Structures are given as C-alpha cells and as structure tokens.
Amino acid sequence: MFTFDQLAGFIAVAEELHFGRAAERLNMTQPPLSRQIQKLEKTIGAELLERDNRKVQLTQAGQTFLEEARRLMALAERAPITARRIASGRTGFLRIGFTAASGFSILGPLLEEFGQILPGVDLDLQELVTGEQLNGLLTGELDLGLARPPFDEETFDSHLLYRESMVLAVPSTHRLAQLARDITPEDFKDEPLIMHSPTQARYFYDLVVRTLPIRHGNVVHTVSQILTMVSLVAARRGVAFVPHSATLLGIKGVEFLPLAGADDEQVELHAIWNRRITNPALARLLRDLEFSME
Known part of the structure; x- marks a missing residue:
C-alpha cells in the first residue's frame, strides 16, 4: 500500500514536472523523492511519469491517478477537522422519530430550532408510532423521539413538549355541529365511531376508553393514524375523538367540537431520549435547548 508521503511526492512532481523543483518544494533532496515515486509506481503496477534528462511528463495513467491522489490528500487533510467537529457535536447525524400527529403540529417549529442550534448536523426523520420509537432509542437506531407516554423513566429521560385536549370530529353537516355547547357522552352515545387501534395507537385508545363511555358496538372503523380518522369523518363514515392539533390538518367538511371535561386528562407529547x-450532536442539542436547562 502506498503512503501519503508518496502521494505528496507524486503530486509535487506532477505539478512541477521537474524533480528538482518538486524536491525543493517538499524540503527534501531529489534522490529520496525519486525513490518514493518508484515505490509508488511499483505498488500501483503502472508507470505514472515519463522522464529523461530533459523533461518529465505524466503518462495517461499518471493523469488519472493525479486526480485521485489530490482527492485522497484533501480527504486526509479534512479528516481530523471532521472528527473534531463530530466530537464537539457541530456536525454529524441526528436521527429523530416522530408520531404522525406531531408531524402536523410541533415538528416544524422544533426542526427550525434544531437547525439553528446544529446548523452543520443532518437531521434524519422517521415517522414511527411510540412503541417503534422506544425500540429505536434502545437499539441506537434513533437519537431522539417525539412520542407519547408511558415509557420507562429509568431508561429514558424526557421533556414534556405540550398538552392538548381531545375534541370530537364530526361531519360539517352533522346535527352535533349545530349545538352551541360542549359535547357530552349522551350526545354521541348512538353515533357510529371511528376508533383508534388498540395496538398501533394504544396511547389514544387507552385515553379515550379511560375517560369516555365508549360503546364498542358503535365502532365502525379502527385505524391508527389521526389523518385517516379525520378523512373518514369527512367522508361521513362516523365521528372520531382526536387531539385538538388535528384542526391544523385543514380537511374540508369536518367540524371539531369541544368535549365536556376534556381538560381533565389531556394528550401529552414528550421529547424522549436514552439516558446513555x-x-x-444530541448531547449538544440537549445542552443548548432551553428545556434541558430546567
């Protein structure tokens, strides 16, 4: 294998086309420089320079190798700088998981803040349900999650990003949309329900069945994504319990109605990370973010 000294010697000779000037540029004598070039050619298995007593010129192989040699030397010079930037958290990758609901609410402002703190860090985004995010944080496939409780507080550290109330999504022409008050269980007891999946949307499912008298015989669709629920409401397939941030979706034909007692137990979204x-880049982000200082 060739050395970086041999590459530097070859580049100098190729640019000067003169062994004497190249040796002077490298602060060395001509004989060891000649030996470096010979060893390099032997290692590569090709003649890189044509030389005689009057001139030195590059062969076709030498012209091609010169481009690669310059690239390799540039990489070698950048490598320590890059390593120091990565070690300080100023460059690298930050892999972030997020729930679909956070994607149309808080994700945008958060990414803008992350970009200001870590302008040289590439952000890799993955839309995942909370369970998938927790697994990713455990295996190291994710650095940060935007997810719902519960989670193991001995394994994960977190910060509450925001709370919001649940609302009832109904078609715009629905009779409940005409009521000028909070909606009670008596109002929706006979309505067809679009319900959260008890496996893929466990957090929302548990919250709804814990706080509202759900008649499971009324459930006509079971889905995992808030966007799908609201779209089905717009198609007049039923009514659905969704977080208030769903109002940001802007889907036509849907009204979002306040629920009586909805503020008693609100939906939470947390930033979650592995304590280890x-x-x-994550360490620097947490250090610079305001919530890490609380």
Missing part, C-alpha cells in the same frame, strides 16, 4: 447518550 452516545451521539455528541
């Missing part, structure tokens, strides 16, 4: 932080 290994990514310098």
Whole structure:
C-alpha cells in the first residue's frame, strides 16, 4: 500500500514536472523523492511519469491517478477537522422519530430550532408510532423521539413538549355541529365511531376508553393514524375523538367540537431520549435547548 508521503511526492512532481523543483518544494533532496515515486509506481503496477534528462511528463495513467491522489490528500487533510467537529457535536447525524400527529403540529417549529442550534448536523426523520420509537432509542437506531407516554423513566429521560385536549370530529353537516355547547357522552352515545387501534395507537385508545363511555358496538372503523380518522369523518363514515392539533390538518367538511371535561386528562407529547447518550450532536442539542436547562 502506498503512503501519503508518496502521494505528496507524486503530486509535487506532477505539478512541477521537474524533480528538482518538486524536491525543493517538499524540503527534501531529489534522490529520496525519486525513490518514493518508484515505490509508488511499483505498488500501483503502472508507470505514472515519463522522464529523461530533459523533461518529465505524466503518462495517461499518471493523469488519472493525479486526480485521485489530490482527492485522497484533501480527504486526509479534512479528516481530523471532521472528527473534531463530530466530537464537539457541530456536525454529524441526528436521527429523530416522530408520531404522525406531531408531524402536523410541533415538528416544524422544533426542526427550525434544531437547525439553528446544529446548523452543520443532518437531521434524519422517521415517522414511527411510540412503541417503534422506544425500540429505536434502545437499539441506537434513533437519537431522539417525539412520542407519547408511558415509557420507562429509568431508561429514558424526557421533556414534556405540550398538552392538548381531545375534541370530537364530526361531519360539517352533522346535527352535533349545530349545538352551541360542549359535547357530552349522551350526545354521541348512538353515533357510529371511528376508533383508534388498540395496538398501533394504544396511547389514544387507552385515553379515550379511560375517560369516555365508549360503546364498542358503535365502532365502525379502527385505524391508527389521526389523518385517516379525520378523512373518514369527512367522508361521513362516523365521528372520531382526536387531539385538538388535528384542526391544523385543514380537511374540508369536518367540524371539531369541544368535549365536556376534556381538560381533565389531556394528550401529552414528550421529547424522549436514552439516558446513555452516545451521539455528541444530541448531547449538544440537549445542552443548548432551553428545556434541558430546567
């Protein structure tokens, strides 16, 4: 294998087309420079330079190798700088998981803030349900999650990003949309329901069945995504319990109605990370974010 000294010697000779000037540029004598070039050619298995007593010129192989040699030397010079930037958290990758609901609510402002703190760090986004995010944080496939409780507080650290109330999504022409008050269980007891999946949307499912008298015989559709629920409401397939941030979806034909007692137990979204932080970019982000200082 060739050395970086041999590459530097070859580049100098190729640019100067003169062994004497190249040796002077490298602060060395001509004989060892000649030996470096010979060893390089032997390692590569091709003649890179044509030389005689009057001139030095590049062969076709030498012209091609010169481009690669310059690239390799540039990489070698950048490598220590890049390593120091990664170690300090100023560059690298930050892998972030997020729930679909956070994608149309808080994700945009958060990413803008992350970009200001870590302008040289690439953000890799993955839309995942909470369970998938927790697995990713455990295996190291994710650095940060935007997810719902519960989670193991001994394994994960977190910060509550926001709370919001649940609302009832109904078609715009629905009779309940005409009521000028909070909706009670008596109002929707006979309505066809679009319900959260008890496996893929466990957090929302548990919250709804814990706080509202759901008649499971009324459930006509079971889905995992808020966007799908609201779209089905717009198609007049039923009514659905969704977080208030769903109003940001802007889907036509849907009204969002306040629920009586909805403020008693609100929907939560947390930033979650593994307490055993290994990514310098995440460590720097948490250090600089305001909530990490609380």
